[in-house]
Amino acid sequence: MTVRAEMTASGPGSVALRDNYGDVHTHVGYAGRPEPSWPHRVGVMPPVVAGYQKRTDPAVHLERVFGESPGTAVRTGVVSGMGGVGKTQLAVAYAHRVWDAGEVDLLVWLTATGRDAIITGYAQAGADVASPAEREDIEQVAARFLAWLAATDKRWLVVLDDLADPADVRSLWPQGPAGRVLVTTRRRDAALTDRGQVIDVDLFTGEEALAYLTGRLNGDGQHLDRLAGADELAEELGRLPLALAQAAAYMRDRELTCSAYRRRLAQRRLELALPSDAAAGDYPATVATTWSLSIGLADRLAPAGLAHPLLTLAAELDPHGIPTSLFTTDAARTYLAAAEREPDSRSADPSPAQVLPEEVEDALSNLHRLSLLTRVDTDNLGGPGLVRVHALVQRATREQAGPVSSEAAARAAADALLQVWPERDYQPRYALLAQSLRDNTDALIHTASARCGPRTHTRCSSAQDKAAAMADYLLRRSTTGPTWPARRSGFLAPAIPIP
Numbered sequence: 001m002t003v004r005a006e007m008t009a010s011g012p013g014s015v016a017l018r019d020n021y022g023d024v025h026t027h028v029g030y031a032g033r034p035e036p037s038w039p040h041r042v043g044v045m046p047p048v049v050a051g052y053q054k055r056t057d058p059a060v061h062l063e064r065v066f067g068e069s070p071g072t073a074v075r076t077g078v079v080s081g082m083g084g085v086g087k088t089q090l091a092v093a094y095a096h097r098v099w100d101a102g103e104v105d106l107l108v109w110l111t112a113t114g115r116d117a118i119i120t121g122y123a124q125a126g127a128d129v130a131s132p133a134e135r136e137d138i139e140q141v142a143a144r145f146l147a148w149l150a151a152t153d154k155r156w157l158v159v160l161d162d163l164a165d166p167a168d169v170r171s172l173w174p175q176g177p178a179g180r181v182l183v184t185t186r187r188r189d190a191a192l193t194d195r196g197q198v199i200d201v202d203l204f205t206g207e208e209a210l211a212y213l214t215g216r217l218n219g220d221g222q223h224l225d226r227l228a229g230a231d232e233l234a235e236e237l238g239r240l241p242l243a244l245a246q247a248a249a250y251m252r253d254r255e256l257t258c259s260a261y262r263r264r265l266a267q268r269r270l271e272l273a274l275p276s277d278a279a280a281g282d283y284p285a286t287v288a289t290t291w292s293l294s295i296g297l298a299d300r301l302a303p304a305g306l307a308h309p310l311l312t313l314a315a316e317l318d319p320h321g322i323p324t325s326l327f328t329t330d331a332a333r334t335y336l337a338a339a340e341r342e343p344d345s346r347s348a349d350p351s352p353a354q355v356l357p358e359e360v361e362d363a364l365s366n367l368h369r370l371s372l373l374t375r376v377d378t379d380n381l382g383g384p385g386l387v388r389v390h391a392l393v394q395r396a397t398r399e400q401a402g403p404v405s406s407e408a409a410a411r412a413a414a415d416a417l418l419q420v421w422p423e424r425d426y427q428p429r430y431a432l433l434a435q436s437l438r439d440n441t442d443a444l445i446h447t448a449s450a451r452c453g454p455r456t457h458t459r460c461s462s463a464q465d466k467a468a469a470m471a472d473y474l475l476r477r478s479t480t481g482p483t484w485p486a487r488r489s490g491f492l493a494p495a496i497p498i499p
Contacts, residue, residue, distance in 0.1 A: 114165075166185075337354050
């Protein structure tokens with residue numbers, strides 16, 4: 001027996017739902033809907049944040065991407081970068097400028113966190129401007145809107161903010177000779193590169209970071225004392241705009257100087273030094289939530305569950321560059337295999353399987369695609385390049401890792417350094433690689449000792465101590481020439497006792 005329930009509605013903007021064995025279709029009534037007034041805006045466009053800092057790099061000036069007026073083909077700009085770097089604010093500033101200047105007749109601002117959200121936003125715009133037929137469903141109205149964009153001579157700008165997955169826009173890209181498309185995203189997928197010009201947004205420069213802090217903490221010129229230590233604070237926060245905004249809000253609320261805040265930053269976890277109650281003006285998220293969303297998405301990409309432990313391993317090492325070959329050592333892959341991972345289709349064997357080198361490469365690519373790290377190709381390290389991770393991403397990752405995961409990552413990092421270190425690192429062809437490994441060894445000493453406190457070389461009291469001792473040993477022996485001792489994973493000279 002067929003059971004059919006139907007609801008009808010009438011009037012401008014009314015919605016009718018029909019349920020047939022669980023299928024829900026949304027129909028909109030358009031009778032009596034007024035004609036739009038021009039210029040017309042759809043969606044809620046965020047305001048420009050207080051203290052907005054204009055970038056000095058001309059490569060990120062969107063006026064250079066789009067020019068002054070629409071041309072004969074749609075132009076698409078893809079603003080890409082890590083979470084918290086200021087992508088949305090660049091788009092907001094540009095959208096406000098062209099709107100206020102009367103350069104567009106239609107401005108559509110959508111939060112593109114999923115395909116449904118994009119279709120719903122298009123349908124809202126289509127209902128306003130595309131004269132849909134009565135009782136068309138949302139997808140039909142969205143398609144009608146795209147057709148309207150392709151045919152109209154009205155100047156339009158469609159902003160797809162925070163695009164989570166390029167696949168969500170498949171068959172939904174706006175096109176038309178009178179328009180512009182602006183996308184902000186953490187993704188670096190080739191599908192986006194093929195669509196338009198990619199604008200890579202970097203951190204603030206030192207001058208921009210100082211100018212931002214000056215404007216937020218001493219905008220009235222009456223609080224010069226608050227800026228003591230501002231240069232050092234900007235560097236400690238990695239010149240990340242969102243972190244600086246959160247820190248500035250925290251200091252303003254508590255009437256702190258930059259020097260006083262630096263002491264708190266050094267002594268507290270990030271979640272306490274950059275708490276959620278220190279809202280960064282009109283920024284919608286905190287540093288911690290911004291990155292946790294990215295890590296979660298990267299971890300769901302195939303090979304599932306590998307991105308997070310890989311980032312935890314990278315968090316132990318040098319933010320300025322980790323040889324990619326370190327992550328495919330036996331030590332690194334054994335650690336990754338032991339880490340908690342979501343079930344996937346890689347193997348039907350229920351027992352833990354060794355992680356394959358190509359899976360590590362895929363997981364690194366996923367983290368790169370989500371702008372959680374950057375892969376740098378180079379031919380002078382005797383391997384497939386470097387991995388760079390922002391220091392604040394590393395710190396947040398270390399602080400969020402549990403003690404077991406942290407301990408395993410420190411041990412694996414030390415063993416991986418042993419395995420990737422060249423036997424004859426004193427030779428000129430290994431000079432740059434050896435220097436990079438020494439820098440990573442130094443970073444491991446710092447991160448491991450920061451967790452376990454002061455240590456000695458006569459007795460190690462924890463796995464972190466072991467990793468620090470191993471790293472310290474490598475650092476001291478890294479330029480001693482061909483007398484390098486015999487090595488194997490997890491083993492060092494007997495002179496260093498290891499529990």
